[in-house]
Amino acid sequence: MGRKLKHFPILLLLLLSCYLAAAARIRSPSDAGAIADLARSLSRPPSTWTAAGGGDVCSFKGITCSDVGRVTAIDLAGEGLAGTLPSSLSNLTNLVSLQLHGNALTGAIPPLRLSSLTDLSLEGNSFTSLPVDFPRGTPALRSLTMDNLPLPPWPFPAAIFECPYLRTFSASNTSLTGAFPAAGIVSNLKSIATLRLAHNNLTGVIPEVLGQIVSLGEISLSYNHFQGPVPVFHISVAVDDMVAGNGFCLDKPGQPCDSQVSALLEVAGGFGYPVNLSRSWTGNDPCNGWVGVECDISEVAILGLTSYNLSGIISPAIADLTGLTTLNLANNHLTGEIPDGLAGLPKLTLVDVRNNRLTGKLPKFKESVDVLVDGNDPSLRSQHGQGSLTGGSSSSKSSSAGTILGIVLGVLVFCKDN
Template identity: 45%
Template sequence: MASQDEQNGKTGLLLAFLCVSTSSLALGAAKSPDADAIVDLARSVSNLPPSWTAGADICGYEGVTCDKDSGRVTTIDLRDKGLAGTLPSSALSSLAAVTALHLGGNRLAGAVPSLASLASLALVVLDGNAFTSLPADFLKDVPSLRDLSLDSLPLQPWSLPEAIPSLSLEYFSASAANLAGPFPANLPCSSLTTLRLNRNNLSGPIDAVASLKSLTVLMIDHNSFSGPIPDLSGMSQLETFSAGDNLLTGLVPASMTKMPSLRRVSLANNLLQGPMPEFGHGVDTDVLGNDFCHPEPGRPCDAQVTALLQVAAGFGYPLQLSRNWYGNTTCNSKDGTASWVGVVCNGTDVTEVSLQQMNLSGTISPAFANLTAVVRLNLSGNHLAGAIPDALATMPRLALLDVTNNNLRGQIPKFKPSVQVMAQGNRFGKSVPPPAAGVPAGTTAGSPPAGTVSSSLPANSASRFNLGIIANVILALVIANWG
């Protein structure tokens, strides 16, 4: 039988062991300063892995990695776990050491939590969830972010300038994420190598693309982008350019076909015109579903087609022309009709171009002068700016030029006396020549020779001109009789 001293000694050892054990458990439970945040996260999310049990060390949770020294959470990777519920901003905002947040392939809903001020955060993947909105400060003050993926999210319509500040991103993907508005002009251009914005509701021109000099992959297909493809020759690292299923117009830039870095080009199902582009060997291309003038790559278009496409270039290749100006024949050689809107033919020659009141902007192209058979040119009632090109004064058969009611400036070129120039309603300065006797204000030169003006002259234009002459003649007769 043990003595009293021996029993006291054993009791002391037991108490000491219990104290040490209890202390160790307490230290284990409070091992990570982020324990409260992770527990808060667990309360809002269902279908978490079995290791996420109350009272366990959060650094042992599946998908959670901690720094060994500080115990702080550095990564959360719970991709494709079937998670449901919401993500509270209060839980994530305190994870000051987290560098990666990968929650793709789940069923998380509600608003995307704000990740503002997480200075160490470098990667965020939220693909394929059920998030419906992004807070305005979603990524405010997150200077380390390099990879951001927001694919296949049923978000309310949003635009990049609203939610994505100027970050040093290298990879950004927001495909099928209900993006709307214009192409983002304020994306960081110094470090971005991959940009995927396909299958959204983006629209307008893509000129800003050319500023992203470091891109290797650009995917903007299945949107509503319009206008011409800009010169991409400054993007010396671009390997993939995918812009199919948009409303792009105009010619494929020749510089694009010579880019040595390109490996894949998709331009299918747009409204592109001119010669079919001819890319180098080894470039995987898809250019079907456009309005090229020939199915043979590199083959030039008819001279009149080329001239009219150059005319359209001055207007910025507007959709209303691109939808009608296609093919390689402007005039039907059998009956002299024209299938191109605003174009009138005589045999195989374009004799009239009437594009009045078509909401055109841009400038008047000197390429009109290459249409040497044109008798009548009507560009009235648009928003054209700049000057009337001097080349128009060299058109050998031109009898009528109507540019009334635009925003033209500069000087009116010196046309032949046989050319009627109607130019009122513009912003010409003192350089506008005074009207000749019997010609309405804003017009210059004499009447066109008989038979040279198309009979398709609009009634309102012809009536204004004829009434002006009649009024002046009557006035002259009255004055003469009074004299």
């Protein structure tokens, strides 16, 4: 009897452990509730699921749980699912993998604040919107695939730079639009191995440094609006036909552009590489139909981009267009200062930057240059240097001269009559 009592505490401890393990398996109502919400939001949930959330969710098809009953993976790829995703998915705080590709899911992708999530697969569905800060809240993310989604135009997601372990980002044919942040990719995604962004509306010049990412093994950038030289990648990197569908100046990787093309592309970079310029400013001859550009023989003489909805700054590279006679950037949203180098252009006769948001000190233009600055920050006018500073029209100088001549003639006539 004493021997049995001696082992009783051990048996009690084992029973208590079993009880605690069993209790732990069912003590996450937030996980069960999230899966129940997902079941209700699907028009055709898997047959083993119950919309009411009854039973053990860890036994549902496509659900994987940890030893303590927390949902760690959802794999519903290619299940023919329709419906939407509930916002309560963010309650699955132990979720590591969410595989939803190859279905017909619609609506908005909800915010996924899941610090443990490493794999997210959304491609081939019919989602129509993303959170504005997507994919913020997923710092452990290693793979994000979301190709072929019918999204409205959206910018490259800056929040992805908060995912330092990311190795795969695949978002081809998703309406990505705007400047391609190559510098941010190089600086923040040091583990990136696969980058697929083909068939979008990305713009800009791809810097050489992108091809120097050691971890990179595959890249796809065809059918966007890239300009400048074709980038060079290491022989070990699988590269798609990058020239196809883009506007590089030449077809050979690494071959530099014409100097005027390079200068104009830097100017476009100051504006954030807008799509309306990227679609037109292609090839290696700016005198061959580039919008807003007029040439004198083979030299860029006029840059006229009035009312083009431009934002950003006037790049100092504008001073590299040594044959420029006219610069017209009126009625845009430009900020910053007018580059000093602009005043040194030998053939310049007109600078029209009316109705922008420019500030700072006006460069010291020559007297022969008409400078129109109305509609900018008042400081621009009050700090002007030399040059012919006019308001609404370049004809104001001739009007003033005519007024003075009229006064002189009137005085002479008056003196003669008396």
